[in-house]
Amino acid sequence: MSETIQGAGGHEPYGERLARAIGQRGPLCVGIDAHPAIMDAWGLPQTPAGLLRLSMTVIEAAESRVSAVKPQVAWYEAHGSSGMAVLEQTLEAAREAGLLSIADAKRGDIGSTMEAYAQTWLSDGSALAADAVTLSPYLGAGSLAPAFELAEATGRGTYVLALTSNREGASVQHVGGRESVASGVVKAVEARNSHASRATRTDSDQIVINPHGLVVGATVGSSPQAVGVDLADFSGSVLAPGYGAQGATAEMLGSVFGHVRGRVLVNSARGILREGPGLGQLRRAMDSATRELEPFLAVA
Numbered sequence: 001m002s003e004t005i006q007g008a009g010g011h012e013p014y015g016e017r018l019a020r021a022i023g024q025r026g027p028l029c030v031g032i033d034a035h036p037a038i039m040d041a042w043g044l045p046q047t048p049a050g051l052l053r054l055s056m057t058v059i060e061a062a063e064s065r066v067s068a069v070k071p072q073v074a075w076y077e078a079h080g081s082s083g084m085a086v087l088e089q090t091l092e093a094a095r096e097a098g099l100l101s102i103a104d105a106k107r108g109d110i111g112s113t114m115e116a117y118a119q120t121w122l123s124d125g126s127a128l129a130a131d132a133v134t135l136s137p138y139l140g141a142g143s144l145a146p147a148f149e150l151a152e153a154t155g156r157g158t159y160v161l162a163l164t165s166n167r168e169g170a171s172v173q174h175v176g177g178r179e180s181v182a183s184g185v186v187k188a189v190e191a192r193n194s195h196a197s198r199a200t201r202t203d204s205d206q207i208v209i210n211p212h213g214l215v216v217g218a219t220v221g222s223s224p225q226a227v228g229v230d231l232a233d234f235s236g237s238v239l240a241p242g243y244g245a246q247g248a249t250a251e252m253l254g255s256v257f258g259h260v261r262g263r264v265l266v267n268s269a270r271g272i273l274r275e276g277p278g279l280g281q282l283r284r285a286m287d288s289a290t291r292e293l294e295p296f297l298a299v300a
């Protein structure tokens, strides 16, 4: 039986928990996205009760199978306070199931407001605390400091948007060529990781992953090199969305991330969820994705 991956609130650093999860269960992160098409296909109403059913079913299917789940906060917010209550239950259920949770909130604001976002998603005792949160750096990566500091203090992680999977992202992220906006983001996050790593305990037999990660889409192809981003120089983890529904294949993931295997979480939401609502089908879809990714991303 695999060892439980300790959830948020534990003080073991996020990077250590993540390295162990990926080593034991592989790189798959299942996105919990309540797309209307998925809700319809599952025969669920687009209500908080439907959202709760979707979320709990995904967590039940994912338990002991995959490393992480990533609830997309937008679908919970859409239901107001009832939806946010469902998100709280979802994060708690993930923790109880031993799954790492990444709250996909894509927060970013001036430092004083960022402090409040950090408290919400990254503090012990917050009902919305996850193991990690996604952040947007477009008010300047430095404005994210309150989240970086709190994540380090509470053993949690962050994922900062660098090269996103959507086509429109290039119009901002690629600006500047080899000195691109994206490369500046990567350097800023890595600088924060170097600072954090002084306090990080390391086990000699385990890949060392620093707490602050990047979002790099599985669909980006050769753009990292073209815009001056070399993930081999990066010491955090990479969240790679775009596998499955957005068209990225395991081969494509291998060519972008093969040199940083062990530090990549591959997100798939619709690609897995469309196989539901049966638990057996969902589990088979997760196992089959993990098997498909293994030759390209498994740690040797």
Ligand SMILES: O=C(O)c1cc(=O)[nH]c(=O)n1[C@@H]1O[C@H](COP(=O)(O)O)[C@@H](O)[C@H]1O
Pocket: 031, 033, 072, 104, 134, 163, 164, 165, 166, 215, 216, 217, 241, 242, 243, 244, 245, 246, 267, 268, 269, 270, 271
């Ligand atoms: O931060 C993300 O997870 C994210 C970044 C990105 O570059 N592209 C991207 O699709 N995502 C998220 O990944 C999810 C889409 O998953 P699929 O249904 O597998 O395409 C949505 O929640 C997106 O917001």
